[in-house]
Amino acid sequence: MHRTRTAAATAMAVALAVVPLTGMAGPPGGGKAGRDGPRDSPGVAGSRALSPTPRSVRSRSDRVTITRSVTVVAGPDTDAPALAVVEKSLKDAGADRVVRAESDPGDGQLAVYVGGAGASRALRALGARGPDGLPAEGYALAVGGGRIALSGKDATGTYYAAQSLRQLLPHRDRPGARVRGTAVRDWPATPLRGVIEGFYGTPWSHEARLDQLDFYGEHKMNIYVYSPKDDPYLRAKWRDPYPADRLAQLKELVDRAHARHVEFTYALSPGLSVCYSSDADLRALTAKFQTLWDIGVRTFAVPLDDISYTEWNCAADKDAFGTGGGAAGAAQAHLLNRVQQEFIARHPGAAPLQMVPTEYYDVKPSPYKKALAARLDADVLVEWTGVGVIAPTMTVAQAGQARQVFGHRILTWDNYPVNDYVTNRLLLGPFNGREKGLPGQLAGITANPMIQPAASKLALYTVADYAWNDTAYDARASWGAAIAELAGGDARTARALRAFADAHYASSLNPRQAPALSATIAQFGKDGDARRLDGALRNLRDAPGVLRDRLTDRGFVKDSGPWLDATRAWAVAARGALQLIEATRAGDDAEAWQLRQRIPELVRTAASFVYVDMSGKRVPVLVADGVLDTFVEAAVAEHDAALGVVGRPKGSSNLAVYQDHAASRMTDGDDATYFWSGAAPRAGSFVELDLHAERALGAVRLAMGKSGSPDDYLRHGVLEYSSDHRNWHPLASFDGKAEVGAEPPAGTRARYVRARATAAQDHWLVVREFAVAGDGAATVAGGPPAAAGSALRSAGDGDPATAYRAARAAQPGEALEFTPDAPRGARSVTVLRPQGAPAGAAEVEVRTGGAWRTLGTLSGALTRLPAGDGAIGGVRLVWRDGAAAPEVSEVILH
Structure with a gap:
């Protein structure tokens, strides 16, 4: 859904904020929830977290023991999948033998x-009260008194009770485990809870869908909507029957x-070619539904x-209908x-039809x-997706408005954590921004998930946690519990997964x-203590290797491959930046320069990893963008300041970034990037430059648009400058031009320069280069001549x-000469080389x-020589005869 171009329990589990078994709201018609008892005694399997969080949990003072042989007493109509979960859970808890009987043998x-x-x-x-009086499911x-009892309002409720028992029981390889007494009474906050596979891009594999269905059952999610945009038999070829092998796979699902x-929901999308008034198209649609009915589908949708x-x-x-939006409705x-009326109503057992309106994204x-x-x-x-295709928040009031404006019951299609619009990202944060009371x-x-299942x-x-019990939902706590579960109770894996x-x-x-x-980075900025930050970066660096070695869900490792690689590389780059900061602050110039020279390659490596989509497009992936990259840039800027240079201007924007086309690309000196x-x-x-210090402004150049997107430029805007980032002064207005230039009045000084839009527009914005001359850079002349791809000016x-x-x-006799924009006093002359x-x-x-004098000889990668007295009007490097092809990174007067 897009309107435009297409986010054994261990101590660690506790540390990860797993929700404890505490009393929640009472059940319908009254009843009081209890509180947990004391902490587990040695040898007692205690209150493991239940997910989703139950409505009511009461700890008892007694316990049960998992005996070698366990008798399961089931009613004649007891749900078979629930029995299967119970029996497997008992064996996983240490029982050697699980037998069924019509009554307790009392042995x-x-x-x-x-x-x-x-x-x-x-x-x-x-x-304990039974399920009478509870809602469906x-x-x-x-658990207690030497027995365990569970029962649901219906078959699904019994299955969910079995899933809760599975979570309560320990994992043991022998009998004898003692389980704390517990009473649970629970029900869902909303009737339908689940996932819609409705994204664009690479559809999930058949094996991944089977795995997902297992996951949904374990987490009390009761609906899966099959709607992958790239299944041709759902959209472009919706009239055509499935080939036998594809239909067999659907039946297995x-x-x-x-x-x-x-509930497997089959969602057919005929809107690209359907004739709404056509009897033939109706027959084609219902015939397609019939083939799915014949393999067991009972819920259908027409998006x-x-x-x-x-x-x-x-x-x-x-x-038949006329024209306009009303005619379409x-x-x-x-x-x-x-x-x-002609299919659903004539098929007893079919659930009500679901539909996605063309206007699915607002309440207007x-x-x-x-x-x-x-x-x-x-x-x-x-x-309905909420207010927006991807709604940052969703409220009870908005849901009421949606119900009113559409005139029907509302099933949300929540576009999270779907990432088909940001395929360079994994969206691994929790479900958030949904008001309590909304499910009711x-x-x-x-929820529409990611391309990565x-x-x-x-x-x-x-x-699942929110949809089942929004009253008790805490996003960060639920997220921590999800990490603990996926880590399988292993502390090291959980720590790595949390960092990733x-x-x-x-x-x-x-x-x-x-x-x-x-x-952690902010704390380092306050106290300068690098140990804590270095520990966090080392943990992040090592996390991908730990996950590859120890995470049992191999699908997660496969899904995350390029992001795992990039995460390690960015952590290495950030650690290098931290070491640079420490060396800079310690005054170790040689060590700092050596570390500084490594940073560009570390960053290039970190930015080199790509996700390859189904069309073969290579999409560079992002990791903690705005955090790790910003930290590295800040470390380099601090080193620049210590050297006495301003460095490259820092680009920024208040606009969202498309894929990896970051603001830093408009200041990299490469017109091919943007x-x-x-x-x-x-x-x-706006787009903005921070020059790092107030200085004289020379010519301003703004180059917008690009080949393939020539109209992506600011149509109406103004160039402005400021020294304090609060008071802005106009420099030049522009209209309808992709290439903009301005000459500031003589003597104009500023730290910030920006291009600000003065009107809204439909096209996006590309900025190839945003540059300001007059930065105090030296004029560089002499020789030897620069190699291809290099320039004399780069040395100053x-x-x-x-x-x-x-x-x-x-x-013999060649020299490289640097002339600053004006003679200046300096304590030293520094020459940086590779x-x-x-x-x-x-x-x-x-x-x-007016006279030249010798300060000394180049000594190595960093040469710093006292400058002596007098304003310096130039610096000259007089090469010795036969010197290898020289390289100079910068000559600095400071």
Whole structure:
């Protein structure tokens, strides 16, 4: 869904904020939730976290023991999948033998009552209420008094009770474990809770879908909507029957879903070519549904998103319905009503039809919504994404408005953690920004996941938590519990996974990137203690290797491959930057320069990893962007300041960034690279340069647009400058030009220069280069001549990251001469050269009072010589005869 171009329990589990078993709200009709008892005694398997968080949990003072043989007493109609979960959980807890019987044999062995009258009696004997009075899918579970009893309001409720028991029981390889007594009474906050595979891009594999269905069942999610945009038989070829092998795969998914109490929903999207008034198209649609009905599908949807509703696919629709949004709503209602009445209503056991309106992303009244609300069958569920395609927040009031404007029950299609619009990112933060009380206003919640199925589990865990019990939901706590579960209770794996997920935390729902790492960096900025930050960076560096070695979910490792590589590389680069800061502050100039020279290659390596999409496009991936890259830039800027140079201007923007086209690309001196916004500028949008210090301004150049996107430039704007970032002064206005230049009045000084949009526009923004002359850089002349791809000026441009490289060895009498923009006093002359540069390659001379005098000889990569008295009007490197092809990174007067 896009309107424009297309985020054994261990001590560590506790540290990761796993939700404890504490009392929650009471059940319908009264009842009081209890509190946990004392901490576990030695040898007692205690209160492990239950997910989703139950409504009511009460710890008992007694316990049960997992005996060698366990008897399972089941009612005649007890849900078979629930029994399977119970029996496997008992064996995983140490039981050697699990037998079924119609009653407790009373031989001293543990008895587990699952469903039926036996479970009801056992619950009463344990002082626990049964599931009577609970909503659909509610359940009751009690452990204590030498027995376990569980029963649901219905078969799904019993299955969920079994899943909760699975979480309560320990993992042991022998009998004898003692389990603390516990009573649970639980029910969902909203009827439908699950996932819609509705993204663009590489569809999930069949194996991944099977794995996902297992995950949904374990987390009490009861709906999976099959709607991959790139299944041709759902969209472009919607009229065509599935080939036998594809239909067989769908049947396997349907069967697995039923076994996990997940409703498999088949979503057919005919809107690209359907003729709404056509009897033939109706027959094609219902015939397609019939083939899915025949393999067990009982829930169907017709999404009509991401299509045009201003142009008809057939002339008959214009004749039948007219034109405009109201006509489109009437036409869609006509087709959907016929599907509801002629297919759904004629198939006993079919769930109400679901649909996605073409206007799915707001609550504004419109002719389209009015027609749909008035004409669409009352039983049809309407799917809605919230206010926005990707809604940062969603409130009870908004849900009420949606219900009113669409006139139907609302099922949310929540576009999180979907990443098909930001394929360079993993979105691993929690479900956030959804108001408590929202699920109760909805028919259900479905989340659109990432292209990466296994990596989606962290966020989907939290979606399940919220949808089941929003009252108790805490996003960070649920996220911590998801990490603990995926880590399998292993402390080292959990620590690594938490660090990795923190570096991929940000999204529209979680606007702060890498919150834990950001806080550690901020603390370093306050106290200068590098040990804590170095520890965090080492943990981040090592995390990818730990996850590859120890994470049992190999799908997560496969999904995250390029991001794992990039995370390690960015952590290495950030550690190098931290070492640079320490050497700079310690005054170890040689060590700092050696470290500084490594940074560009470390950053290039970190930025080199790519995700290859289904079309073969190579998309550079992002890791903790705005955090790690900013820290590295700040370290380099601090070193520049210590050297006495301003360095390259820092680019920034208040516009979103498209993929990896960061603002730094508009200051890199390469016209082939560019900043590219991820949205159209509004009035007030800007791109900006920070020159690091107030200085004289020379000519300003702004080069926008690019080949393939020539219209992506600011149509109406103004160039401005400021010294304090608060008071801005106009420099020049511009309209309708992709190439903008301005000459500031003589004597103009500023630290900041920006280009600000004065009007909104539809096109995005590309900035190839944004540059300001007059930065105090020296004029460089002499020789030897520069090699291809290099320039003499790089030796005096104020940026140590650029270097002059000679095309050949020095000849007798050759010298490289640097002339500053004005004579200046300086304590020293510093010459920076690449690591390994030979000593004695040149004499260093300065011109004062019109005469040249020798300061000394180049000594190595960093040469710093006292300048003596007098204003320096020039610096000269007089090469010795036969010196190898010289290289100079920067000559600095400071």
